[in-house]
Amino acid sequence: MMRRDDDVIIGLVARTASPFIMIFALYVIFHGHYSPGGGFQGGTMLAAALILVRLAAGDDLAQLQFPRAWGTPLGSAGVLIYWGTGFVAMLCGGNFLDYAFLPLAGAAPHRRNLGILFIEVGVGLAVCGILTAIYDDLLEGRPRD
Amino acid sequence: MFGAVLVLAGMSLPDRGDPRARLHRDPSAAGTPNAPSYYIRSPERDADTPNMVTVILADYRGFDTMGEETVILTAGLICFLILRRERSKEKRS
Amino acid sequence: MTDVLLGHYGYWFVFVLMVLGFYGMVVKRNLVKKLIGMNIFQVAIIMFYLSSAVKWTATIPIADPALGTADTALYISPLQHCLMLTAIVVGVATSGVAYALLITIYKRYGTLHEDELLERMKNDLDLE
Numbered sequence: 001m002m003r004r005d006d007d008v009i010i011g012l013v014a015r016t017a018s019p020f021i022m023i024f025a026l027y028v029i030f031h032g033h034y035s036p037g038g039g040f041q042g043g044t045m046l047a048a049a050l051i052l053v054r055l056a057a058g059d060d061l062a063q064l065q066f067p068r069a070w071g072t073p074l075g076s077a078g079v080l081i082y083w084g085t086g087f088v089a090m091l092c093g094g095n096f097l098d099y100a101f102l103p104l105a106g107a108a109p110h111r112r113n114l115g116i117l118f119i120e121v122g123v124g125l126a127v128c129g130i131l132t133a134i135y136d137d138l139l140e141g142r143p144r145d
Numbered sequence: 146m147f148g149a150v151l152v153l154a155g156m157s158l159p160d161r162g163d164p165r166a167r168l169h170r171d172p173s174a175a176g177t178p179n180a181p182s183y184y185i186r187s188p189e190r191d192a193d194t195p196n197m198v199t200v201i202l203a204d205y206r207g208f209d210t211m212g213e214e215t216v217i218l219t220a221g222l223i224c225f226l227i228l229r230r231e232r233s234k235e236k237r238s
Numbered sequence: 239m240t241d242v243l244l245g246h247y248g249y250w251f252v253f254v255l256m257v258l259g260f261y262g263m264v265v266k267r268n269l270v271k272k273l274i275g276m277n278i279f280q281v282a283i284i285m286f287y288l289s290s291a292v293k294w295t296a297t298i299p300i301a302d303p304a305l306g307t308a309d310t311a312l313y314i315s316p317l318q319h320c321l322m323l324t325a326i327v328v329g330v331a332t333s334g335v336a337y338a339l340l341i342t343i344y345k346r347y348g349t350l351h352e353d354e355l356l357e358r359m360k361n362d363l364d365l366e
Contacts, residue, residue, distance in 0.1 A: 130221035220331035
């Protein structure tokens with residue numbers, strides 16, 4: 001699919017840019033409180049950083065960065081964080097997903113603030129894992145060149 | 146052939162223009178308090194957070210976000226299951 | 239009449255996109271083109287909702303410490319943005335599953351053109 005002489009430049013640029021994209025994606029997730037962003041946007045950018053290396057440097061090289069087998073478990077871990085926060089809130093006395101009852105320090109608005117942060121991290125991990133897993137599954141049976 | 150679809154879409158002219166604010170009036174059309182006004186006033190007070198969209202998504206409408214995350218997890222699992230069967234069928238044949 | 243036409247200018251672009259997407263979904267014979275039409279239609283619907291949230295005097299829905307939140311005419315309505323985030327991600331999930339199904343159909347029948355596909359499926363059912 002790629003000519004051998006194009007390989008080096010595109011692969012090198014993609015591999016260099018990918019960590020910076022991931023750092024910016026983490027910034028977008030954690031600053032969802034104060035600027036536009038949040039879980040879905042940051043998760044999609046994380047997935048974009050991983051898929052960039054898959055497209056530019058080949059699937060086999062990208063396995064060193066993020067192996068194929070990690071995609072679906074990461075997605076499930078993200079959903080587990082979300083539901084786990086909801087159940088912790090329920091176990092500590094409130095309704096499901098009522099962040100005021102989480103066992104954290106601070107006044108009620110601050111607890112809601114941190115509860116939203118946990119939710120966004122869970123959503124970001126889930127979106128990243130699942131989008132990368134969909135990409136890997138769609139390319140599963142392709143003949144190797 | 147699809148002028149019919151165009152005419153249908155164009156004739157159902159919504160009564161609001163691009164900057165008009167009938168949707169945003171404070172006692173809304175049904176007499177209830179307007180939901181976007183509450184969502185604009187409340188996030189600073191309830192969750193110490195300037196970003197209104199995040200607070201709506203994660204706090205006031207958290208069930209929708211939970212269902213939607215389940216949707217994307219289900220889609221990923223479906224892709225895995227559909228394409229795995231193809232792989233094992235190829236290995237057997 | 240022209241006042242109404244000019245006032246709703248945001249919606250005409252969205253209607254054009256909707257018609258294009260709908261046309262692609264219904265008229266085109268190739269299954270991949272139908273899926274692309276569905277994606278265009280989804281984007282048009284999302285932009286329709288977002289363009290209904292805008293107000294003249296307003297800025298982005300993040301509370302500015304200088305402006306305060308008492309006057310709701312200064313911020314655009316955040317409700318539509320929240321709902322459309324969900325809609326975008328559901329669209330991505332639907333497209334992923336649809337392309338996986340297309341790969342399976344291609345491996346099974348060898349074609350993605352609607353008429354040939356129906357022919358081969360009918361032959362399959364007749365031979366069984």
